Amino acid sequence: MFGYVLKRIVLMIPTMIGISFIAFFIIQLPPGDYLTSVIASMSDSGQDMHPDEVRRIRALYGLDEPMIVQYFKWITGILLRGDFGYSFEWGRPVSELIWDRMGATLAVSMASLLFVWIVSLPIGVYSAVRRHSIGDHVFTLFGFLGLAIPNFILALTLMYVGYKYMGQSVGGLYSPEFVGAPASLAKFWDLLKHLWIPVVVIGTSGTASLIRILRANLTDELSKPYVITARAKGLPEHQVIMRYPLRIALNPFVSAIGWVLPQLISGVTITAIVLNLPTAGPLLLRALVAQDMYLAGSFILLMGILTLIGMLISDLLLAALDPRIRFT
Amino acid sequence: MQQTANIHEHTAADDLALTVRNLSVDYHLRSHILHAVRDVSFDLVKGRTLALVGESGSGKSVTARALLRIIDAPAQVTSGEITLFGPDAPLRVDEMGENSREVRAIRGKRIGLIFQEPMSSLSPVRTIGAQIVESLRLHRKMTVAEAKAETVNLLRQVEIAQPEQMADRYTFEFSGGMRQRAMIAMALACDPEVLIADEPTTALDVTTQAEIMDLIARLQHQRGMAMMLITHDLGLVAEMADDVAVMRFGRIVEQGPTDAIFHDPQTAYTRRLIDATMRLETGHNRPPPPMDGPPLLSAKEVSKYFGEATWRGKKKWGITAVDGVSLDLWPGENLGIVGESGSGKTTLGKMLLRIVEPSTGKVIWRPGAGNGDAAERDVTAMPKEALKGYRRAVRLVFQDPFASLNPRMTVKQVVGDPLIVAGLASGSALEDRVAELLDMVGLPRDAMERYPHAFSGGQRQRIGIARALALDPEIIIADEATSALDVSIRAQILDLLLDLQKRLNLSFVFIAHDISVVRYFCDRVAVMHRGKIVETGTAEQIITDPQHDYTQSLISAVPNPDPRNKRMASRIRFAS
Known part of the structure; x- marks a missing residue:
């Protein structure tokens, strides 16, 4: 088992190198650089910048060097000094900007993942065991609605409902009076009051698809001979289902961490813009539009790494759950 | 049923373990109702084996499952009496609720069940031991430690080597024969009075089949269990059963002592079934083709090795699947x-x-x-x-x-x-x-x-x-x-x-x-x-x-479809 974990971690290294390179390459793809967009916006407002001045700044920031050299400067900075570069747009080091935002993203994503699990597990089991019952059809209908409704519509609707009928302040993660206030129980309660909207919005489609997957898998497993063996032992029905078919049908649930996590993180972007959440999404979007390359690159890199870690965790959990994976 | 009454005249009533009278099971399908089992009656007697024989789809397995009330949703027991005799008053299994406490107390405790495919009939994600312990804890109210000790004991009884270690293994680490032994241990864990074996050896080789049937017969004898053996293999029936019931299209067309069924079948269907089996017991009288010319196809010393190499190219393990075989x-x-x-x-x-x-x-x-x-x-x-x-x-x-x-x-x-x-x-x-x-x-x-x-x-x-x-x-x-x-x-x-x-x-x-x-x-x-x-x-x-020792053991393990000339009991064992 230890060897397996070690192997997986070692194998992550080349993947990470690949991700970092691709992240950097992608943000270099659009023509021009940060200065081009600065000049464009300055000329829009009637100002002009002297070409010598442009060249001087470009050399100062190292923007005139070949891509590969820039990449090495950036990546060695991260590895050796934890220095993610400098955000042109904000005029501050990237690392100062990024951690708060990543933390909020992670919090929202984790809360959404928990929501997805807690809601879809019982419903999935119910739907599989009472297949074609009225309850199953109702959940199926809601599941498909959840899959079909775009996130931003759902976000707007919930904001309206929250504001109009529940009288709470919506948007952001805190009410205005708590922003910047020191941590307290009241502040945490306020967070929870705000968090439910993004969690529901972001989690709905994931919940719907997980219910479908669990229902299909458990249905398959329910007709396996070992279930009849368990019944023939005289076990009560709920124990039969919990101990036998569910154990195997849970596999996609655990591997879901791997694919739900990136989906949640990217799903956050649109929702976060609508709901005005202080997560990574809106910042990443602005950084990309402004060609603020180090900021955008660092975000993409960190999200890639988060996904990799999610995959690793899900694979380890899977190995713990299913001996057939552990032994091969 | 006239026939049923006749068979067991010689058995005293207190030897009865389970009786079935006029059992019918219907499948409610979308377009029509399928009568899977119709008016089936038979008795299971302590220490005796009843073989339920028939071709696939004749309703054998459904009958067995109906005895435990574990038939799947579209199927329903529509009529009939299932009575389980025991030290206390006789129990009417057919009157119990589908998942009631009473019927669960019978499942596994008083009626044990062995299934055909030991690979898929045991959960792959739980250890063999855990699946047996569960049964012991449920019916015999043992503590975890007691149940574990008893599990090891049971595995030893079904002749699994190193039972202490094997209890912690998973099904996919067992061979087919060992899995079936574990399944038997599980079915016998709570000392049932009735054992139902549903095609217990169909998925196994003849030699393994002979060993498993030996084991079942011995355990049955020791414990005086009544057994119902479901199979389509008439050879196995002749070797194992005391009584036979032949099923076709959900009905029992004929039943009686094994010898009578094999040597004096009353219905055309039984005769046809036995003829088809016996016909395969005789060789054909075809003159062998000339072998003096050149052969059409020859294998010359062919071998196949399977193996996995480590990432440095070294052999980690290897199997020789075929080893220098020549044939024409x-x-x-x-x-x-x-x-x-x-x-x-x-x-x-x-x-x-x-x-x-x-x-x-x-x-x-x-x-x-x-x-x-x-x-x-x-x-x-x-x-x-x-x-x-x-x-x-x-x-x-x-x-x-x-x-x-x-x-x-x-x-x-x-x-x-x-x-x-x-x-x-x-x-x-x-x-x-x-x-x-x-x-x-x-x-x-x-x-x-x-x-x-x-x-x-x-x-x-x-x-x-x-x-x-x-x-x-x-x-x-x-x-x-x-x-x-x-x-x-x-x-x-x-x-x-x-x-x-x-x-x-x-x-x-x-x-x-x-x-x-x-x-x-x-x-x-x-x-x-x-x-x-x-x-x-x-x-x-x-x-x-046969000349070679292995061939002799292989041939002698094949069940002989003649109850007067049993072969498996006196088979030759090949040690290698």
């Missing part, structure tokens, strides 16, 4: 290859076709051997194009008639596919050829437009044979072609193959683990054991006068 197939001959699972017979068949590349050795093909032309072609060195021609001449028929036909292709597409791939026919010519092929295997022309699921197992196997015949082959390699079929259909398919052989001048390589089928079909037999051929001879000689 003469024109018009039927060569049988028999052996247990894992003996390398399927790998050998695949190497003859070069689907699996031999590690060493050669396969030589002499396309003109039938006319005395001995020009050799080395199959192992053939380039891709030439191999296509070879594979036109040598075709394969598979074991599983359900898995080997694409469910999304019509019969015409399935049978015609080789012709299209070879570019030999299209349009109406293709249709005519497919119709001709279907006619050859005894299927109507209008079968062409239907999909495989519309056919029974035997009919599907006919479709598979028609596909193999499409390109006018010289040799057909049949890998367990009849082992998935019921015994009466098995005989039909073998007769079809023999008939086709006469008409089309075919040669067969017939891979099987069923000795009686080989005797019926083959001229010569090669016996494989652990990748090597231990003995080759004429079919008659191998079966009546």
